[in-house]
Amino acid sequence: MSDLPLPLAGVRVLDFGRYIAGPYCAALLADYGADVIRIEKEAGSEDRFVMPVADNGDGALFLQMNRNKRGMAYDPTSARGREITRKLVETADIVVANLPDRTLERMGLDYPQLCTIKPDIILVTMSAFGTQGPWKDRVGFDSIGQAMCGAAYLSGSSAGPARTQVSWVDFSTAVHCAYGAVLAIMQRRASGRGQHVQGSLLASAINGTNAQVIEQELAARNRPPLGSEAAGAAPIGFFETRGGWIVVHVVGQPIFDRLARLLGRDDWPADPAFASDLLRGDNREPILAVMRQWCAARMRDDALSALSTARIPAGPVLAPGDILANEQVAAADLFHFRKVGDAAAMAPIARAPLWMSGANADCRSAPSLGADTLELLAELGMETS
Secondary structure (H helix, E strand, O other): OOOOOOOOOOOEEEEEOOOHHHHHHHHHHHHHHOOEEEEOOOOOHHHHHOOOOOOOOEEOOOHHHHEEEEEOOOOOOOOHHHHHHHHHHOOOOEEEEEEEOOHHOOOOHHHOOOOOOOOOOOOEEOOOOOOOOOOOEEEEOOOOOOOOHHHHHHEEEEEEEEOOOOHHHHHHHHHHHHHHHHHHHHHHHHHHOEEEEEEEEHHHHHHHHHHHHOOOOOOHOOEEEEEEEEOOOOEEEEEEEEEEEEEEEEEOHHHHHHHHHOOOHHHHHOOOOOHEEEEHHHHHHHHHHHHHHHHHHHHHHHHHHHHHHHHOOOOOOOOOOOOOOOOOHHOOOEEEEOOOOOOOEEEEEOOOOEOOOOOOOOOOOOOOOOOOHHHHHOOOOOOOO
């Protein structure tokens, strides 16, 4: 255990975010020591109640996104609320908000107004489409990013496009913006100046599919939708065993050669049709057929054991109810278990997804509505009645 302070100790963050992109950005900063204050409407912001699991209506999404934060509840558009915000900004290093520009202006949270209060403030904002172009004022959610970057098209089928059930565009935007916030802190230490860090769902999504865009622009391969399969290598996809589904992902000649030996197809490495990842992707059907047959004859754990012994990347397909019982998940210590209201079970809050030998991130439960309002008002020297 390290006795060093966490890397962001002494940094104060005001979190005006909603749903995922803003709150998760702030949560990543909180995990490593930042004093993050989550600010909500007096009745609770709408994202507090998504996927409700607690007796008071608090939702699973809120519990994940707002770990390690303190909580305030007030009306930031009222005269008193604006005064509270002003005093908070005077004490802050970073403001995080994934809100429309007009809302930021109305709340006094746009960059010019913030700079009049604290000239070296760092503002981190996320929008759907960025600050340029004809769509800059439109609103959007994660699925819009998935659709416009090509991911929904490529992940679809003849029945139409498909979105993932995980909001990866939101999470990607949050991670990029947390990175930007830390860069801005480092630059401020050198220059003494703050800045406005801006991310967007569209930019994050486009970064996720950039290789596919490059391939299309330079090679014009016109990839069709392939669902869970892949165009550039094989076998990649889901295969049914006698005990459930598994995923197998084979890329590169050494792994393919090992798979061929495992499947008893020593002829494959010498077959010109399978001479490269690209050719194996183009001629994947015979490979997939043999892979399906091999999996169908085996129990899931036996198939995974054989693939592991052959050093072939594979894993089980788990439903949410299976995850905590998985031996690798349990051994890797990926969750903090925290009490939530009157629930009999403990809430499994995912740990920060990186480990540092010189920093040990803990986990405090997400704050109840307005839990720290009076304490923070007192810290600001304001009336608490």
